[in-house]
Each structure stands twice: as structure tokens, then as C-alpha cells.
Amino acid sequence: MTATAPAGFDYRPEFLTTAEEWALAEDIRRLEFGEVRMHGVAARRRTAHFGWRYGYESWKIDPGPPLPEFLSPLRDRAAALVALDSEEFAEALVTEYPAGAGIGWHRDALQFGPVVVGVSLLGACRFRFQRGQGTARETYALSVEPRSAYVLGGAARSAWQHAISPTKTLRYSVTFRTLRRYSAAG
Numbered sequence: 001m002t003a004t005a006p007a008g009f010d011y012r013p014e015f016l017t018t019a020e021e022w023a024l025a026e027d028i029r030r031l032e033f034g035e036v037r038m039h040g041v042a043a044r045r046r047t048a049h050f051g052w053r054y055g056y057e058s059w060k061i062d063p064g065p066p067l068p069e070f071l072s073p074l075r076d077r078a079a080a081l082v083a084l085d086s087e088e089f090a091e092a093l094v095t096e097y098p099a100g101a102g103i104g105w106h107r108d109a110l111q112f113g114p115v116v117v118g119v120s121l122l123g124a125c126r127f128r129f130q131r132g133q134g135t136a137r138e139t140y141a142l143s144v145e146p147r148s149a150y151v152l153g154g155a156a157r158s159a160w161q162h163a164i165s166p167t168k169t170l171r172y173s174v175t176f177r178t179l180r181r182y183s184a185a186g
């Protein structure tokens with residue numbers, strides 16, 4: 001395992017106060033979560049998409065419901081962390097990880113932009129990175145704690161894959177994404 005985090009990954013513990021965390025979790029609990037189905041199999045985690053919906057089977061994005069009011073201040077703070085205007089975070093994804101749920105190795109969808117901000121609530125998780133294969137494989141892992149935020153940008157977003165090991169207790173994450181800008185040249 002490498003000693004330092006992948007370039008572009010910035011971890012911010014205690015981004016939220018406990019009171020903010022509980023208030024958010026209370027509202028999140030009431031969201032309508034949908035199942036994540038990949039290759040016909042339902043994952044243990046469930047998601048609620050706002051702004052844009054990502055199709056786990058189609059790999060396509062489609063316009064989704066607007067951001068709920070209660071997530072707006074969190075989006076403002078996430079945007080401030082990376083010096084973006086809030087509206088640039090066109091997509092918000094709330095993920096519910098019941099105990100034992102995780103997410104496999106992946107890079108975030110190409111349709112989304114170069115910077116992702118994630119905020120964690122209630123439970124911790126083992127957040128893992130890998131790049132390269134065989135003897136060239138590099139890994140890094142850290143415990144992402146409740147109330148923390150992370151920025152996933154640069155090489156951490158584009159060159160490394162990430163995964164989350166099965167959680168021990170319920171965890172919610174709220175991740176914010178921009179839309180990728182395509183140039184006229186493609």
C-alpha cells in the first residue's frame with residue numbers, strides 16, 4: 001500500500017457537526033431509495049438520484065428530480081470546498097449502505113466532470129484505491145469517518161479506481177458531481 005493518498009484526493013474530517021449530521025440523516029431517511037441493479041443482480045446499497053439519474057445497466061444519464069431543499073445548504077458547502085458555483089454540481093447522489101453493503105472497484109461515470117465531493121453520515125467505511133496491475137499495482141486505503149467530506153479529483157478520479165468494503169453499520173453518503181463539458185472537437 002502506498003503511504004500517501006492518490007493525488008487529487010483530499011480528506012476533510014469533521015466537515016459536519018454532529019447536529020448537522022443528525023438533521024441531514026433524518027431527512028435522508030425519508031427519501032425514496034431505489035435499488036441498484038447491475039447485470040440483473042440487485043446490490044445491497046440503494047440510491048436516490050437528483051438532477052441527473054445514472055443508469056447502472058445502461059451506463060447512460062437522464063434528467064432526474066430536482067435537488068431536495070434540505071440538501072441545498074450541503075451542496076453550497078461542498079461547492080465552496082472546491083471553489084465551484086453550487087449549480088455546477090448538477091447531480092447529487094444519496095447512497096444508503098446498510099451494514100454489509102459496499103461498492104466494487106470502479107471509476108465514476110465519464111459523463112460526470114473531473115471533481116466529485118462526497119460527504120459521509122452515520123457510519124464509517126474503508127475507502128480503497130487501486131491503480132495498475134500485477135506487480136505494478138498500487139493501493140491506498142483509509143477509514144472515511146462519519147461527518148467527513150472528501151474531494152475526488154485529479155488522478156484520484158481519473159487514473160485510480162475506488163471501492164468501499166462492506167460497511168459494519170449503516171452509512172449514508174451524499175456525493176455531488178458536475179457534468180463533463182464536451183468540447184466541439186469531441
Ligand SMILES: O=C(O)CCC(=O)C(=O)O
Pocket residue numbers: 093095103108118119162164173175
Ligand atoms: O459512498 C461513497 O462515498 C462513494 C460512492 C461511489 O463511489 C459511487 O457512487 O460511485
